[in-house]
Amino acid sequence: xxxxxxxxxxxxxxxxxxxxxxxxxxxxxxxxxxxxxxxxxxxxxxxxxxxxxxxxxxxxxxxxxxxxxxxxxxxxxxxxxxxxxxxxxxxxxxxxxxxx
Amino acid sequence: xxxxxxxxxxxxxxxxxxxxxxxxxxxxxxxxxxxxxxxxxxxxxxxxxxxxxxxxxxxxxxxxxxxxxxxxxxxxxxxxxxxxxxxxxxxxxxxxxxxxxxxxxxxxxxxxxxxxxxxxxxxxxxxxxxxxxxxxxxxxxxxxxxxxxxxxxxxxxxxxxxxxxxxxxxxxxxxxxxxxxxxxxxxxxxxxxxxxxxxxxxxxxxxxxxxxxxxxxxxxxxxxxxxxxxxxxxxxxxxxxxxxxxxxxxxxxxxxxxxxxxxxxxxxxxxxxxxxxxxxxxxxxxxxxxxxxxxxxxxxxxxxxxxxxxxxxxxxxxxxxxxxxxxxxxxxxxxxxxxxxxxxxxxxxxxxxxxxxxxxxxxxxxxxxxxxxxxxxxxxxxxxxxxxxxxxxxxxxxxxxxxxxxxxxxxxxxxxxxxxxxxxxxxxxxxxxxxxxxxxxxxxxxxxxxxxxxxxxxxxxxxxxxxxxxxxxxxxxxxxxxxxxxxxxxxxxxxxxxxxxxxxxxxxxxxxxxxxxxxxxxxxxxxxxxxxxxxxxxxxxxxxxxxxxxxxxxxxxxxxxxxxxxxxxxxxxxxxxxxxxxxxxxxxxxxxxxxxxxxxxxxxxxxxxxxxxxxxxxxxxxxxxxxxxxxxxxxxxxxxxxxxxxxxxxxxxxxxxxxxxxxxxxxxxx
Amino acid sequence: xxxxxxxxxxxxxxxxxxxxxxxxxxxxxxxxxxxxxxxxxxxxxxxxxxxxxxxxxxxxxxxxxxxxxxxxxxxxxxxxxxxxxxxxxxxxxxxxxxxxxxxxxxxxxxxxxxxxxxxxxxxxxxxxxxxxxxxxxxxxxxxxxxxxxxxxxxxxxxxxxxxxxxxxxxxxxxxxxxxxxxxxxxxxxxxxxxxxxxx
Numbered sequence: 001x002x003x004x005x006x007x008x009x010x011x012x013x014x015x016x017x018x019x020x021x022x023x024x025x026x027x028x029x030x031x032x033x034x035x036x037x038x039x040x041x042x043x044x045x046x047x048x049x050x051x052x053x054x055x056x057x058x059x060x061x062x063x064x065x066x067x068x069x070x071x072x073x074x075x076x077x078x079x080x081x082x083x084x085x086x087x088x089x090x091x092x093x094x095x096x097x098x099x100x
Numbered sequence: 101x102x103x104x105x106x107x108x109x110x111x112x113x114x115x116x117x118x119x120x121x122x123x124x125x126x127x128x129x130x131x132x133x134x135x136x137x138x139x140x141x142x143x144x145x146x147x148x149x150x151x152x153x154x155x156x157x158x159x160x161x162x163x164x165x166x167x168x169x170x171x172x173x174x175x176x177x178x179x180x181x182x183x184x185x186x187x188x189x190x191x192x193x194x195x196x197x198x199x200x201x202x203x204x205x206x207x208x209x210x211x212x213x214x215x216x217x218x219x220x221x222x223x224x225x226x227x228x229x230x231x232x233x234x235x236x237x238x239x240x241x242x243x244x245x246x247x248x249x250x251x252x253x254x255x256x257x258x259x260x261x262x263x264x265x266x267x268x269x270x271x272x273x274x275x276x277x278x279x280x281x282x283x284x285x286x287x288x289x290x291x292x293x294x295x296x297x298x299x300x301x302x303x304x305x306x307x308x309x310x311x312x313x314x315x316x317x318x319x320x321x322x323x324x325x326x327x328x329x330x331x332x333x334x335x336x337x338x339x340x341x342x343x344x345x346x347x348x349x350x351x352x353x354x355x356x357x358x359x360x361x362x363x364x365x366x367x368x369x370x371x372x373x374x375x376x377x378x379x380x381x382x383x384x385x386x387x388x389x390x391x392x393x394x395x396x397x398x399x400x401x402x403x404x405x406x407x408x409x410x411x412x413x414x415x416x417x418x419x420x421x422x423x424x425x426x427x428x429x430x431x432x433x434x435x436x437x438x439x440x441x442x443x444x445x446x447x448x449x450x451x452x453x454x455x456x457x458x459x460x461x462x463x464x465x466x467x468x469x470x471x472x473x474x475x476x477x478x479x480x481x482x483x484x485x486x487x488x489x490x491x492x493x494x495x496x497x498x499x500x501x502x503x504x505x506x507x508x509x510x511x512x513x514x515x516x517x518x519x520x521x522x523x524x525x526x527x528x529x530x531x532x533x534x535x536x537x538x539x540x541x542x543x544x545x546x547x548x549x550x551x552x553x554x555x556x557x558x559x560x561x562x563x564x565x566x567x568x569x570x571x572x573x574x575x576x577x578x579x580x581x582x583x584x585x586x587x588x589x590x591x592x593x594x595x596x597x598x599x600x601x602x603x604x605x606x607x608x609x610x611x612x613x614x615x616x617x618x619x620x621x622x623x624x625x626x627x628x629x630x631x632x633x634x635x636x637x638x639x640x641x642x643x644x645x646x647x648x649x650x651x652x653x654x655x656x657x658x659x660x661x662x663x664x665x666x667x668x669x670x671x672x673x674x675x676x677x678x679x680x681x682x683x684x685x686x687x688x689x690x691x692x693x694x695x696x697x698x699x700x701x702x703x704x705x706x707x708x709x710x711x712x713x714x715x716x717x718x719x720x721x722x723x724x725x726x727x728x729x730x731x732x733x734x735x736x737x738x739x740x741x742x743x744x745x746x747x748x749x750x751x752x753x754x755x756x757x758x759x760x761x762x763x764x765x766x767x768x769x770x
Numbered sequence: 771x772x773x774x775x776x777x778x779x780x781x782x783x784x785x786x787x788x789x790x791x792x793x794x795x796x797x798x799x800x801x802x803x804x805x806x807x808x809x810x811x812x813x814x815x816x817x818x819x820x821x822x823x824x825x826x827x828x829x830x831x832x833x834x835x836x837x838x839x840x841x842x843x844x845x846x847x848x849x850x851x852x853x854x855x856x857x858x859x860x861x862x863x864x865x866x867x868x869x870x871x872x873x874x875x876x877x878x879x880x881x882x883x884x885x886x887x888x889x890x891x892x893x894x895x896x897x898x899x900x901x902x903x904x905x906x907x908x909x910x911x912x913x914x915x916x917x918x919x920x921x922x923x924x925x926x927x928x929x930x931x932x933x934x935x936x937x938x939x940x941x942x943x944x945x946x947x948x949x950x951x952x953x954x955x956x957x958x959x960x961x962x963x964x965x966x967x968x969x
Contacts, residue, residue, distance in 0.1 A: 002772050002775045005877045005878075006775065006779075007812075007816075008877055009873070009874075009877060010779050010782065010783070010812075012869075012870070012873045012877070013783060013786075013870070014782060014783070014786050014805075016866050016869050016870055017783070017786040017787060017789075017790055018786065018789075018790075019753075019757050019866065019869075020790060020862055020863070020866045021789060021790030022753055023750050023753045023754045023757060023862050024750070024790070024858075024859060024862055025790065026750070027795055027846065029795055029837060029840060029841060029844075029846075030789070030795050030798050031749075032837065033789055033798055033799065033802050033837060034789060034790060036802065036829070036833065037786055037789060037802070037805065040805070040806065040809050040829070043809070043821075043825075044809055044812060044813075047812075047813055047816050047818045047821060048816060050816075050818065050907075050909075051816040051817060051818070051907075054906065054907055055907065056907055056909065056913060056914060056917045057917075059818050059820070059821055059909050059914060060914065060917055060918055060922050062818070062821050063821065063824070063914070063918065064922075064925060064929055066824060066825070066828050066829065067929045067932065067933060068929075068932065069828075069829070069833065070828055070832065070833060070933070070936075071932055071933050071935070071936030072936070073832075073833045073836055073837070074836070074936050074937065074939075074940040075936050075939045075940050075943065077836060077837065077840045077940075078939070078940040078941075078943035078944045079943060080840065081840065081843070081844075081943070081944050082943055082944065084844055090844060090846060092748070092749045092750055093748055093750075095747075095749065096746070096747030096748055097747060098745075098747055099745045099746055099747030099748075750858075754858075754861065754862060754865065757862075757865055757869075758865050760869075761865055761868050761869045761872060764869070764872050764873075764876070765868075765872045768872075768875075768876045768879070
């Protein structure tokens with residue numbers, strides 16, 4: 001069997017990639033996708049732990065994370081649409097008015 | 101050590117209403133200002149009424165006084181600390197009675213006079229308020245039963261002096277004169293405070309009656325480093341006296357004080373405040389009696405002051421300056437007497453001086469008013485016919501100050517000289533041989549320069565409005581600080597307004613004071629020492645038995661007057677020639693012996709330089725720099741911290757990621 | 771089992787990199803799909819069958835489709851690489867490397883070495899150190915349903931309210947309102963430049 005730490009390492013790698021992507025990419029929708037990547041990484045961790053502990057609680061947690069991710073997707077994309085309407089671009093640098 | 105002189109009688113305390121004496125002028129001060137703001141003319145009458153009522157009350161107390169007791173009133177407790185407890189205590193004994201009579205009596209007359217003198221001034225309500233406040237302070241000074249209450253009055257008169265000298269404060273020179281008076285007085289106050297501290301430490305009390313009881317006991321004499329403690333106390337008290345009473349080296353404020361209105365000069369700088377120092381000495385005579393070395397120094401300083409001031413007066417052209425230096429000189433005479441332990445003689449001269457000098461100043465004010473604010477004697481003259489009352493009283497007072505029998509100055513001056521060199525010298529101090537010579541010369545000079553002022557002002561023809569008679573009479577070179585405090589010194593083509601006599605409010609006090617100057621000496625010469633004997637040790641003063649003896653005794657004065665008359669009416673060329681011949685001496689006299697310049701160079705300018713340096717370096721650079729710098733640092737920090745708020749989401753995300761990594765590392769790895 | 775894991779792990783990692791590195795956003799979305807499918811496969815390996823399917827239905831089937839819709843709607847251009855942000859990119863990479871470097875010791879400390887022989891995973895009944903063998907659970911629909919509707923019932927209901935809120939919110943945010951002139955105005959939160967926070 002693959003050890004738990006492998007799964008966790010995979011999860012960590014996915015998480016880092018998602019983090020870096022969220023920071024580096026300027027397109028808001030790609031940033032959103034990277035956030036989904038991060039969520040998936042965490043989900044993977046949950047499931048791995050659930051499997052190692054022998055409990056279903058981890059999977060229930062994943063279930064709820066998915067629910068929230070779906071809700072977030074809907075609302076987030078609506079916001080991006082709103083941003084596009086005012087600034088005519090989906091670059092994150094376009095939304096830079098809250099600064100000193 | 102004095103022995104023959106002390107015949108002090110022990111007195112008991114009797115309660116009486118003393119607060120009213122000082123309280124009335126205080127009330128008058130407040131009322132004069134408040135009412136005066138609406139009705140300017142009322143202020144003067146209110147103030148005069150307050151002074152007059154106070155005088156009447158003093159008379160009542162005076163009549164009730166007897167040698168066996170003094171009056172006392174404890175107004176309120178002040179503070180009580182371990183080691184010292186002080187009350188607001190007022191005492192009225194024979195010495196205080198004399199001083200109160202002078203203060204309120206002459207004070208009332210001067211207030212009356214001021215109604216006429218200040219009739220056109222916009223802020224005369226403020227003037228009368230200050231004058232009454234001064235009366236209150238001076239009365240507190242002389243009524244004080246302990247040194248602290250006296251000190252309240254002491255500071256109060258200093259304050260009022262400042263306020264009144266700089267009364268026309270919009271002129272910066274006048275305001276500066278007020279400040280000079282105050283600062284010089286503060287220096288002397290330091291001496292007085294030191295004396296008080298030493299007394300508190302040694303005796304634990306500042307009350308005069310208690311101190312007298314404690315100090316008379318030889319077992320309480322303490323030496324500090326070989327010098328008696330009481331000598332130190334006496335020296336410090338004398339330093340305090342030199343400031344108020346304008347002795348060397350702290351006399352420089354008095355001539356500048358002529359910047360104030362003339363009634364101020366009359367009241368404060370002739371009759372009352374300047375005698376505060378003498379009063380202090382008389383009040384604490386039991387301390388001074390224990391310090392013969394200090395007394396010797398006092399005499400020397402007094403003699404030198406009298407002489408130097410007289411020489412300076414010789415070279416002045418402003419009539420008020422002549423009188424100012426004359427005051428300094430006469431104060432020197434008073435301190436000579438006090439230094440010999442003959443306190444009652446000093447007080448005698450205080451009384452006569454108050455009368456004739458007050459009269460002289462008021463006459464000067466009358467002249468100034470009548471000649472439209474002209475103070476330079478070179479531009480006066482011929483006023484004897486134009487202002488007869490002023491002339492008569494001025495002449496009488498001049499004869500008094502010259503010490504001519506039977507006018508009042510004769511008795512007191514004669515008593516001083518006798519005390520100095522006569523056989524009944526109370527302290528049995530041997531004075532150096534030059535002292536009597538100098539004193540005689542000073543007496544002569546007094547008569548001489550006063551007669552000069554009479555001649556220049558009242559005789560001859562009026563040199564004022566009818567163009568200039570450039571009369572470089574006697575020693576007037578370009579005397580530096582001469583026409584100082586002139587309100588209008590260039591009356592070239594003024595209106596041909598002839599000088600006129602002053603109104604009755606001004607001439608009535610002149611007449612009263614002049615009369616006093618004439619007769620006071622005769623009346624008091626025997627009565628005064630008798631009256632003061634419970635308080636001040638009686639020293640003998642020879643009373644002339646016949647008129648001839650009296651006139652012989654005043655020979656110096658007569659010679660001085662005679663010479664002055666001749667040289668300044670007919671032979672005016674002589675003083676001019678002598679003046680130019682002895683130019684350096686002339687310059688010395690006219691330049692006031694360069695005391696002001698010496699102080700400026702030694703003290704004032706270094707202080708100002710230090711002050712500037714402190715301001716620039718410590719205050720501006722260091723303190724402001726620190727405070728502003730702190731602000732700037734915050735500012736700069738804010739500026740670069742601001743750089744983190746870019747508005748870019750990516751930057752924020754990076755920071756969050758970075759923070760998460762740091763936390764991870766710290767919590768789990770390290 | 772390891773082989774399957776390695777294959778699917780590779781798919782996951784490669785597609786994750788694809789999401790991040792591909793220039794065209796549509797390509798990124800497709801890479802995301804592949805990533806999600808790979809993760810679903812790993813779920814299946816871990817006996818979370820229900821979740822594997824839900825993952826494909828919800829994530830790959832709904833969320834990514836939604837993203838693609840938006841991409842099509844906005845018709846965006848390919849993102850260009852900005853040259854002057856080199857410092858930024860290097861910083862990001864450094865932090866990422868630091869993160870990875872930090873993770874490994876943690877994993878090592880808490881969950882044993884990367885040594886198959888000393889693993890902590892509980893295989894089916896293989897209790898090597900004599901510790902009590904934990905039961906093997908199957909994430910079947912029935913099992914999850916049992917737990918979900920008993921212990922986590924409240925959360926379930928709360929989640930449904932959350933979804934409804936998101937629904938309403940999404941509709942509100944994207945609603946266009948025409949004003950009197952006929953031009954369309956975004957009725958979402960005001961984006962008027964004069965009222966935004968600006969120093």
